[in-house]
Amino acid sequence: MARSSHDWCLFLLPMAAVASPVHASDYLTVPQAQVLLFPAAKSFAEQTLKFDDAQRDRIKAAAGVRQRTGEQKVWRAERDGQSLGWFMVDEVIGKHEFITYAVAISPDGQVLGVEILSYRETHGGQVRDAAWRRHFTGKTLADHFKLDDDVPNISGATLSCRNVMDGVKRLLVVHKLFLAKA
Amino acid sequence: MHELRRMRPLLGTFVEVGARGPNAAQALDAAFACIAAAQDRWSFQDAGSELSRLNAAGGEPLAVHPATVRLLRLAAALMRRSGGLFNCTVGGALVQQGVLPDHGGPPALPRGCAEDIETGRRWARLGRPVRVTLDGIAKGMAVDEAVVALRQSGATAGWINAGGDLRVFGDMVLPVHRREDDGHMTPLGALRDAAVASSRVPSPGEASDPAFPGCLIGPPEHPPRPGIWTVLARTAWRADALTKVAACAAPADREALVASLGGRLLMQGEHAT
Numbered sequence: 255m256a257r258s259s260h261d262w263c264l265f266l267l268p269m270a271a272v273a274s275p276v277h278a279s280d281y282l283t284v285p286q287a288q289v290l291l292f293p294a295a296k297s298f299a300e301q302t303l304k305f306d307d308a309q310r311d312r313i314k315a316a317a318g319v320r321q322r323t324g325e326q327k328v329w330r331a332e333r334d335g336q337s338l339g340w341f342m343v344d345e346v347i348g349k350h351e352f353i354t355y356a357v358a359i360s361p362d363g364q365v366l367g368v369e370i371l372s373y374r375e376t377h378g379g380q381v382r383d384a385a386w387r388r389h390f391t392g393k394t395l396a397d398h399f400k401l402d403d404d405v406p407n408i409s410g411a412t413l414s415c416r417n418v419m420d421g422v423k424r425l426l427v428v429h430k431l432f433l434a435k436a
Numbered sequence: 437m438h439e440l441r442r443m444r445p446l447l448g449t450f451v452e453v454g455a456r457g458p459n460a461a462q463a464l465d466a467a468f469a470c471i472a473a474a475q476d477r478w479s480f481q482d483a484g485s486e487l488s489r490l491n492a493a494g495g496e497p498l499a500v501h502p503a504t505v506r507l508l509r510l511a512a513a514l515m516r517r518s519g520g521l522f523n524c525t526v527g528g529a530l531v532q533q534g535v536l537p538d539h540g541g542p543p544a545l546p547r548g549c550a551e552d553i554e555t556g557r558r559w560a561r562l563g564r565p566v567r568v569t570l571d572g573i574a575k576g577m578a579v580d581e582a583v584v585a586l587r588q589s590g591a592t593a594g595w596i597n598a599g600g601d602l603r604v605f606g607d608m609v610l611p612v613h614r615r616e617d618d619g620h621m622t623p624l625g626a627l628r629d630a631a632v633a634s635s636r637v638p639s640p641g642e643a644s645d646p647a648f649p650g651c652l653i654g655p656p657e658h659p660p661r662p663g664i665w666t667v668l669a670r671t672a673w674r675a676d677a678l679t680k681v682a683a684c685a686a687p688a689d690r691e692a693l694v695a696s697l698g699g700r701l702l703m704q705g706e707h708a709t
Binding site for chain 1: 441442443444445446448449450452575595597599600601602609610611612613614615616619621623624625626627628629630632633634635636646647648649650664666668670700702
């Protein structure tokens with residue numbers, strides 16, 4: 255159905271130019287993501303896996319992507335002493351994005367869900383700046399739900415989520431090599 | 437009144453859903469389930485998707501979901517009405533170029549036409565060995581279906597942004613920016629009860645950026661013009677499809693053609709040459 259051009263003024267209102275170099279959103283805190291991904295869990299037992307160089311090489315060989323850090327924090331989701339699976343938090347630092355995400359993995363190595371905790375999109379080196387790392391520090395959703403402030407309502411060339419999917423693949427390898435029961 | 441928003445990696449990009457209403461959390465779940473179902477049906481990359489099975493069916497009718505029938509019919513109608521500037525049967529050419537994966541089967545024609553797509557109430561069939569690729573409009577349709585899911589779940593307002601295909605509904609205005617090639621953000625305006633989509637056509641010889649993998653090919657006599665093409669429409673599938681029409685149309689006809697097909701070209705995308 256064609257519409258005359260003046261109709262469109264109802265759908266796209268003029269907007270003052272806001273200097274908004276940062277398109278950033280925090281969606282979930284770690285505890286919020288844990289409850290969302292493992293609604294039946296009663297507790298989350300935290301542990302840190304430490305990898306030596308040989309283990310990092312094994313992860314890379316199996317996942318095809320580099321294990322950037324020497325350790326990975328994981329949480330075992332539990333209910334009445336039973337393991338419901340594993341919860342892991344990871345970061346992607348790409349050319350255009352800095353993303354923190356959480357993955358839930360079942361005891362037998364299936365991805366139960368992926369949630370983005372924090373999304374920063376920018377250009378150039380800004381994402382590597384330490385200031386960018388102040389993510390999900392005890393904020394609640396209500397604190398930062400402001401439509402007109404730093405919300406990434408961006409249209410444009412579509413940014414690939416491949417970095418995150420590669421990260422999920424790597425965490426599945428970490429699960430298989432270090433957490434799955436033989 | 438609850439307001440929630442959340443983001444998940446889906447449809448090859450990052451999908452943000454926001455909802456306002458008494459059951460905002462359930463509404464978000466319903467919207468994401470809808471988008472995940474769209475991904476399962478219409479992904480070209482996934483050899484097991486309904487779309488890939490249709491492409492591999494060798495001209496036999498394939499039972500498909502009614503939403504797939506609806507999308508194929510909309511796509512074929514727009515192919516006809518745009519004189520082929522929009523074309524969803526170019527999967528063969530994209531496979532040849534290495535942009536899309538080859539799932540095997542007999543070699544495909546580089547491109548086909550609207551008549552190659554036949555549909556019945558719950559089936560579809562390709563009359564010639566073409567490969568249908570629904571990428572952009574599938575993303576738009578996923579957004580539109582997820583908006584329905586949000587509403588049915590009681591959301592009074594909300595929005596979905598699937599990697600730049602975005603739609604807002606209800607009593608809400610959404611400030612929208614466009615990401616330019618140099619990274620700066622151009623304000624497009626405050627979107628209300630409508631959709632915006634953009635497609636980027638790289639300059640000839642430009643090195644491809646795996647972060648922005650989009651690829652568009654047009655009819656041989658109307659190659660897409662480099663730039664970012666942004667269209668406003670009432671639905672996301674239409675906005676996305678019309679970005680392709682805008683990119684391939686002759687400059688003199690461009691705005692009028694997009695308008696006649698139910699959209700509005702927001703910004704001239706063409707790079708200064």
